[in-house]
Amino acid sequence: QVQLVESGGGLGQTGGSLRLSCVASGRNFVRMAWYRRAPGKQRELVAAITDNDRTNYTDFVKGRFTISRNNARNTVYLQMDSLKPEDTAVYYCNVATAFNTYWGQGTQVIVSS
Numbered sequence: 001q002v003q004l005v006e007s008g009g010g011l012g013q014t015g016g017s018l019r020l021s022c023v024a025s026g027r028n029f030v031r032m033a034w035y036r037r038a039p040g041k042q043r044e045l046v047a048a049i050t051d052n053d054r055t056n057y058t059d060f061v062k063g064r065f066t067i068s069r070n071n072a073r074n075t076v077y078l079q080m081d082s083l084k085p086e087d088t089a090v091y092y093c094n095v096a097t098a099f100n101t102y103w104g105q106g107t108q109v110i111v112s113s
Contacts, residue, residue, distance in 0.1 A: 002023075002024055002025055002026045002095065002097075002100075002102040003024070003025040004021065004023070004024050004093045004095065004102060004103065004104035004110075005023045005024075005093075006021070006022045006023065006072065006091070006093050006103075006104045006105065006106065006107040007020070007021050007022075007023075007107065008020040008078075008089060008107065009107030009108050009109045009113065010109070010110070010111050011027070012080075012083045012087075012109065012111045013072060013080070013083065013110075013111065013112055014083060014084060014085060014113050015082060015083065015084070015109060016083050017038070017079070017081045017083065018080045018083065019076050019077060019078070019079050019080065019083075020034065020077065020078040020080070020091055020093075020107060020109075021050050021076075022034075022073055022075065022076045022077075022095075022104055023073065023074060023075050023091030024074045024075070024076070024093075024102070025074070026074065026097075027071070027074055028051075028097060028098075029031045029051065029074070029095045029096060029097060030050065030051050030096055030097060030098060030106050031048055031049070031050050031051070031096040032048070032049055032067075032069050032076035032090065032093075032094070032095045032096075033045060033046075033048035033049070033067075033076075033093075033094045033096075034046040034047050034067060034076070034078045034093060034094070035089055035091070035092045035093065035094055036061075036089035036097060036109075037085075037089065037090050037092070037106075038086070038089040039088070040044060041089075041106070043092065044058065045058055046058055046061055046065065046067075046078065046091070047061060047065055047066075047067035047078060048067065049067045049068065049069050049076065053069070053091060055067055056088055058059065060064075060086075061087075063082075064080065064081050064082040064083075064105055065078060065079065065080050065081070066078070066079040066081075067079075069092070072083075073078070076093060076095070076097070078091070083111045084111060085111050085112070085113045086111075087109060087111050088110050088111050089109060090106040090108050090109075091105065091106065091107050091108075091109055092104055092105075092106045
């Protein structure tokens, strides 16, 4: 069973930055990603990165957020810059092997205006 430990959430300011980290037990993840669930909304993809470092971002974070991974540390990061109040959400780490996907517990991000 893969365990995911997320960190880095908290209170940010409009225009500021936060960095989320997710450490996964195990290895050989073909895809690592961040999702978020804003109040009253469904969970949605924020960004993803494959095992060959191909990335994709949802439109509302392009140019502001950067996803990266450190395979030696089994860690995926989400650098969030130019924060907006609408980025307020619970952010979830998601990793996938060839056979299963796993979710973290989520970390709260609140962006004040």
